[in-house]
Amino acid sequence: MVWKWWWMLTVTAIGVVAWGVPSEQQRLVTRIAFGSCANQSAPQPIWNAIISFDPQVFIWLGDNIYGDIRRPFKLFGKERTIGPWKNAPRFVPSTEQEMKSRYEKAKSNPGYSRLQENTKVIGTWDDHDYGLNDAGKEFSGKITNQRLLLDFLDEPENSPRRKQDGVYASYTLGPMGRQIKVILLDTRYHRDPLRSDGTILGRSQWEWLEKELNDSPTAVTIIGSSIQVISNLSATTGPLFYMESWGRFPKERDRLFKLIADSKRDGVFFISGDVHFGEITRYDCATGYPLYDVTSSGITQAVEKVVPPPLHFFVRFLAWLTPNTMRVMDQNCRYRSCTYGMSNFGAVEIDWDATPVTLKIQVRDINGSPVTGVTTSLSELQARNSTSSTTKKAREHHRHCSLESTLPWIVRYRLAILAYCAVATFVLALIGVIWASILACRRCARKRKCD
Secondary structure, three states, X not given: OHHHHHHHHHHHHXXXXXXXXXXXXXXXXXXXXXXXXXXXOOOOOOHHHHHHHOOOEEEEEOOOOOOOEEOOOOOOOOOOOOOOOOOOOOEEOOOHHHHHHHHHHHHOOHHHHXXXXXXXXXXXXXXXXXXXXXXXXXXXXXXXXXXXXXXXOOOOOOOHHHOOOOOOEEXXXXXXXXXXXXXXXXXXXXXXXXXXXXXXXXXXXXXXXXXXXXXXXXXXXXXXXXXXXXXXXXHHHOOOOOXXXXXXXXXXXXXXXXXXXXXXXXXXXXXXXXXXXEEEEEEOOOOOOOEEEEEOOOOOOOHHHHOOHHHHHHHHHHHHHOOOOOEOOOOOOOOOOOOEOOOOEEEEXXXXXXXXXXXXXXXXXXXXXXXXXXXXXXXXXXXXXXXOOOOXXXXXXXXXXXXXXXXXXXXXXXXXXXXXXXXXXXHHHHHHHHHHHHHHHHHHHHHHHHO
8 A cells, every 4th residue: 555655646746847847849938049151161169159148949040061062263274163154163062971071070069069958959951051052943962961951950750851842840939928939941942043033932831831820829930041031132232243032032022921911920020041241131011010030141151251351341331332221220230231241140039028028139249249139029020900001102212111123223233333433443544554654665765766
C-alpha cells in the first residue's frame, strides 16, 4: 500500500511540474534577432552583440553561407566575366561536398555556436546558399541544397520541410493572447526569371501562405523574405545597377499586399536581407495600417566594406542622394540617409506589459547600438477598415504611398544622370588635358625650329 501512495504522489508531482512549466512554443517571446549575408570565411565578431541582446529566437534571412564560387572580374582574355563581350558566368555553383564543408565552417563559428546554446534558430535561404547568384527555379542543384540548408538549421528528419518543394515554413511562438507568428518565405525555389514579372512563390507556396494568413489570429505576425518587399531601389538605381526585390515583380507584390489586406490580419510586418545595408521602409497604402519592412544585411557583407575607409562618406552621400519614397527618415538615424552600410543585425523587442503593447524594431551595429529604428504600438498596426482609406489622389502626394516607379523621371533617374554627367565631365577634361598637351608639344617643336 505504501508504494502505491508513493507512486501516486510522484505522478501527481510530475504532473504539477509539467503543467506549471510552459513548453518552448508557449514561452513568452519578447526579443527576436535576425540577420543575413554571412560569409563563412570572414570574421564574424557581431555575434557578441547579438548574444548580448539575448534573443529568444534568431532568424536567418538568407545568404547564411556563400556557397557559390565567384570568379574574378575579367574584361579581356579567353573567359570574360564582365563587359559587352562577356562569354563566361561570373558565378558558378559549388559541388555538394564543398557546400557541406562551407556549412560546417559556418556552424562551427564560436560566436554562432554560443548563440545556439540558448536561442532557437530558424531561417530561410537566398541565392548564395540556394547555390547560385540570382538563381531561381531553373537552378538544378536546389533539391540537394535544400537538404543541406535544413541540416544546417537542425531541422528534424520528419519535418514537412524535408518533403516539400521549397524551404518555406511558419512558427507560432508564445502563450495565447501574446502569440507571435513567424512566416518564412522561399523566394528562390519557384521564382521565375528576373524581368519576367512572373511568380516568386509559385502556386503551392501561395496556397500555403493564404492558409497561414487566414489561420488563427496572433498579436504579431512577422513575414520573413530574403529579398526586400517594400523598397524597390532598382527603380531609382537603374540603369547603373539593379537589386533583387519584390518590386521587380509588381504583380506578385500587389498580390501579397492584397492577400494580407483580405486576411484582415493585424500586426503584420516584414523582415528582409540581401542588399548589404540596413534600412527600414514603410508602405501605408496596402492594408489600412503601415506595413514596415526591416532590412538587415549583413552579418559580414556590407557596402562600405568594399571601399577604403576614407571613401565611406561618399557611399553614405550616394545613399542619401538616391531617391526613395518608402524609407523611414528619422532624426534618430545615425546617418542622414537612414541607411547603414556596415555589419548589422535586426532586433525586435515587444513590451507585452505596456498599455498598449509596444513594438520596437531596429537595425543595430556591431556593438549592438541602434543605427535606425521605429517604435510603435500594436494598436497602430490594426486595420481601421477592410480597405485602405487612402485614395488614389492621396497616394500621389503621400510619401509612404508613392512607389519609386511613379516618381518624375528627372527625380527617379537623377543618380544615373549625375553619374553619366560626371563620366562625361571626366572624359571631356581628359580630352582637354590631352589636347592641351598636344598644343604644348607643338609649341615646343616650333620653338626649337625657330631656335
